[in-house]
Amino acid sequence: MKNEWPLWEIFIRGQHGMSHRHVGSLHAPDAEMAIKNARDVYTRRNEGVSIWVVEANNITASSPSDKGPLYEPSESKVYRHPTFFDIPEEVGAM
Amino acid sequence: MYAQMIKTAGTGVKSREEMTEQERAFQDKIDADIKIEPKDWMPDDYRATLIRQIGQHAHSEIVGQLPEGNWITRAPTLERKAILLAKVQDEAGHGLYLYCAAETLGVSRDELTEMLLDGRMKYSSIFNYPTLNWADIGAVGWLVDGAAIMNQVPLQRTSYGPYSRAMIRICKEESFHQRQGYDAIRKMAEGTPEQRKMAQDALNRFWYPSLMMFGPSDKDSVHSAQSMAWKIKINTNDELRQKFVDQTVPQAEYLGLTIPDPDLKWNEERGHYDFTQPDWSEFFDVIKGNGPCNTDRLAARNKAWDDGKWVRDGLLEHARKKRARKVAAE
Numbered sequence: 001m002k003n004e005w006p007l008w009e010i011f012i013r014g015q016h017g018m019s020h021r022h023v024g025s026l027h028a029p030d031a032e033m034a035i036k037n038a039r040d041v042y043t044r045r046n047e048g049v050s051i052w053v054v055e056a057n058n059i060t061a062s063s064p065s066d067k068g069p070l071y072e073p074s075e076s077k078v079y080r081h082p083t084f085f086d087i088p089e090e091v092g093a094m
Numbered sequence: 095m096y097a098q099m100i101k102t103a104g105t106g107v108k109s110r111e112e113m114t115e116q117e118r119a120f121q122d123k124i125d126a127d128i129k130i131e132p133k134d135w136m137p138d139d140y141r142a143t144l145i146r147q148i149g150q151h152a153h154s155e156i157v158g159q160l161p162e163g164n165w166i167t168r169a170p171t172l173e174r175k176a177i178l179l180a181k182v183q184d185e186a187g188h189g190l191y192l193y194c195a196a197e198t199l200g201v202s203r204d205e206l207t208e209m210l211l212d213g214r215m216k217y218s219s220i221f222n223y224p225t226l227n228w229a230d231i232g233a234v235g236w237l238v239d240g241a242a243i244m245n246q247v248p249l250q251r252t253s254y255g256p257y258s259r260a261m262i263r264i265c266k267e268e269s270f271h272q273r274q275g276y277d278a279i280r281k282m283a284e285g286t287p288e289q290r291k292m293a294q295d296a297l298n299r300f301w302y303p304s305l306m307m308f309g310p311s312d313k314d315s316v317h318s319a320q321s322m323a324w325k326i327k328i329n330t331n332d333e334l335r336q337k338f339v340d341q342t343v344p345q346a347e348y349l350g351l352t353i354p355d356p357d358l359k360w361n362e363e364r365g366h367y368d369f370t371q372p373d374w375s376e377f378f379d380v381i382k383g384n385g386p387c388n389t390d391r392l393a394a395r396n397k398a399w400d401d402g403k404w405v406r407d408g409l410l411e412h413a414r415k416k417r418a419r420k421v422a423a424e
Contacts, residue, residue: 003407004204007197024260025194027203029406030413041187044180045267064134 007056008034010041012048020052031055097154097245098218098309099381100147100327102320104139124325129255132198140324145199146215147326148257152192153210153217157391159185161225162234170228177274178231184271188264195256211396219377222385223303229282229289233296235275237304237342243268244338245308248328257326276345283349290350297346298354302372308335310374339367 005027011020023042028034034053042048062070078084087094110118117137123130130136159182166182169175193203209215220238225231246268250261279296282289309315309331321327329337339358346353355370380388 003410004202005406005410007194007203024191024263025197026190029409030416033409033413040183041190044183044187061133064131 005029008038008053009056009059010034010038011052011054012038012042013050014048015046020050023047025056028053097147097150098216098307100143100150100321102139102318103142103146104137104320107320107323121323124253124323127251127253129258130253131255139320140326141199143321143324144254144257144326145196145201147321148192148196148199148260149201149206149209149215150217152189152196152206153215154221155185155189155192156210157217157221157395158238160391160394161221161223161387162231164225165228165231168228169231174278181235181271181274184267188260188267191260191263192257195254195260198256207399211392211399213383213392216381217391218307219380219385220303220307221391222380222387223300224387226299227292227296229279229292229296230300232275232277232279232282232293233300235271235273236279236345237275237297237300238307239268239271239275240342241304241307241338243272244334244341245329251325251328253325280349283351293349294351297351301354302376305335305338305369305372306374306377306380308332308338310377311371314374336366339369343367 006029007025008028008031009025010023012023013020026034026037026041028037031053035051038051038053043051074080108117110121113121116135120130120136120140130140162178162182162185166175166178169178193206196206197203206215210217220241225234243265246261246265250258250265252258252261279293282293284290312318312330312332315331318327318330322330343353343358353369358367358369360366361368379385383389
């Protein structure tokens with residue numbers, strides 16, 4: 001039996017009211033230890049106020065080859081951006 | 095920089111005509127500075143070379159803890175001790191970031207560790223030199239970390255996304271390492287005549303091994319071209335070595351210390367210092383395993399791995415039991 005600790009992906013909320021952001025990964029026997037290790041590895045210089053850990057094999061990722069079908073449709077939908085619309089200057093900021 | 099003499103896999107740089115369509119698209123991405131991510135297609139040789147390079151870099155961070163760890167309990171003040179402890183902890187972190195980057199290429203952490211322990215993979219030659227006294231700790235931070243930064247700063251732009259991101263994190267922390275080293279050796283250079291002598295002696299012993307960190311001269315680095323085309327090597331060994339010398343000489347002058355090279359002099363025409371190359375036969379000998387500390391370093395890593403086995407296994411078993419109990423309760 002292979003006794004390698006599972007891999008965990010680490011997400012950290014920085015100081016400034018931002019969302020949790022992926023910072024890297026590490027090995028740990030369980031979630032509790034993953035948080036302890038993440039604290040030592042990724043927040044030694046006040047980089048965070050909150051930690052999420054997710055076992056890597058629970059993450060489903062999109063495939064690079066799906067890039068076309070997933071993202072190309074939005075390229076032709078420029079009207080989804082506010083800059084598509086001209087607002088007369090007299091109307092003011094909008 | 096902790097990777098030296100990385101053998102680039104493959105047969106060298108291919109012309110566009112020799113490339114397959116996939117290889118051409120891959121090279122185009124690299125040329126356009128688009129990062130390669132773990133699930134993207136990449137040539138097998140690119141993957142193999144990166145595993146070697148990132149793995150060796152990671153091993154160097156881990157083995158690099160040993161010469162400095164040697165002085166944690168004997169640091170001259172509590173403050174120096176706390177600083178050194180923080181630095182050595184950073185090195186462990188740097189090793190971890192890099193192992194994780196290597197793992198995205200399909201090699202496991204334990205496989206990498208085992209390859210270090212049985213000698214299939216190397217670590218930087220510099221860590222096979224001993225740290226004999228406290229001045230050496232200053233010299234290591236100033237020179238060894240200084241040389242490392244030279245190589246790591248450009249590697250932040252490397253083509254492989256996870257490697258680049260690890261380098262960005264590492265560079266943020268590495269500046270602390272060099273500055274604390276310079277601060278420690280400055281204290282001694284400005285201290286009693288005995289302390290001054292120790293500082294000079296440390297510089298004498300670490301100067302040439304630090305120059306070796308950049309690897310052999312460009313004319314002997316047969317594998318550079320492909321690694322540079324892949325942007326996993328950004329500058330040549332000689333470029334970086336020159337940059338390091340140019341940067342370090344004024345720092346030594348400020349301390350009133352002498353670089354142990356009688357032929358070192360400013361070359362007005364080149365706009366660089368001329369300097370003596372290290373003894374490359376010594377370098378190859380150290381790489382082969384005959385440096386002053388090779389045996390000790392590997393023995394220490396093997397002992398840590400073997401002694402830690404029951405802890406690794408125990409924690410995993412504990413996690414399994416806890417999970418089973420939770421499932422049973424549900």
